[in-house]
Amino acid sequence: MRDCDSYLPILDELADRYLGILGFQGPRPNFKIVDNLGSDWLGRTTFSTRNTETTIIEIQASVLDDLPTLERIVAHEIVHHWEFLARMDPRDFLLFKIGIKPPSHGPSFQEGAAMINAVKGDGFVTVGSDRTYVVRKSTRPFYLLITSSRYYVSRRDSERSPFGYAWAARIGPRNREKIDRVLSEGGKLVRIADDRFTHGPRIERWGKIAVPEAGSETAIELARLFETESGIVPP
Numbered sequence: 001m002r003d004c005d006s007y008l009p010i011l012d013e014l015a016d017r018y019l020g021i022l023g024f025q026g027p028r029p030n031f032k033i034v035d036n037l038g039s040d041w042l043g044r045t046t047f048s049t050r051n052t053e054t055t056i057i058e059i060q061a062s063v064l065d066d067l068p069t070l071e072r073i074v075a076h077e078i079v080h081h082w083e084f085l086a087r088m089d090p091r092d093f094l095l096f097k098i099g100i101k102p103p104s105h106g107p108s109f110q111e112g113a114a115m116i117n118a119v120k121g122d123g124f125v126t127v128g129s130d131r132t133y134v135v136r137k138s139t140r141p142f143y144l145l146i147t148s149s150r151y152y153v154s155r156r157d158s159e160r161s162p163f164g165y166a167w168a169a170r171i172g173p174r175n176r177e178k179i180d181r182v183l184s185e186g187g188k189l190v191r192i193a194d195d196r197f198t199h200g201p202r203i204e205r206w207g208k209i210a211v212p213e214a215g216s217e218t219a220i221e222l223a224r225l226f227e228t229e230s231g232i233v234p235p
């Protein structure tokens with residue numbers, strides 16, 4: 001992947017394209033590229049009454065490499081940008097100021113989406129088009145805690161993998177105790193970058209352990225990691 005900042009001109013160009021389709025002459029958003037592990041959104045638009053000039057659109061770095069996907073996400077967020085800057089009337093604005101936000105994909109979103117879809121085709125901008133698909137696999141390493149104890153699998157549930165897991169980007173006071181306990185029960189802590197596991201639960205003191213279905217791809221990979229990776233001692 002290229003340096004994130006080198007994508008900003010592409011994002012501005014996409015913004016201009018979709019602002020043009022919406023017939024909006026106002027300012028562009030400020031783009032920010034972020035890289036959050038395990039996030040369920042790929043794009044997000046934020047408007048604040050403290051700075052009403054423009055919005056901030058955050059884009060996950062994981063979508064930068066796939067231009068068609070990036071374009072759909074930017075188009076979706078530009079509709080939100082247009083809603084905030086072009087469609088809010090003084091009453092909406094007052095309500096927003098006291099914390100009452102308009103519905104996030106209500107009639108004005110649908111109206112903007114329809115204007116873009118009239119040019120780009122049906123289904124180009126949808127309610128979920130900023131979060132439904134992830135393209136590039138994240139390469140950021142994280143900690144995966146693997147439990148091998150039957151304790152985490154209910155006795156009746158023999159259809160489950162003998163291994164369970166939870167993950168964390170960092171180890172700190174909030175999850176350290178859980179890690180120590182699982183390791184003392186014969187579990188293993190490994191450092192990997194396979195992002196299928198970051199859709200599961202995070203390691204937390206009272207947090208859940210995910211136990212995949214026996215024979216599933218995740219169960220097989222978990223068993224492979226447990227048997228082949230050398231466990232690490234938490235830092």
Ligand SMILES: [Zn+2]
Nearest residue numbers: 076080127130
């Ligand atoms: Zn949205």
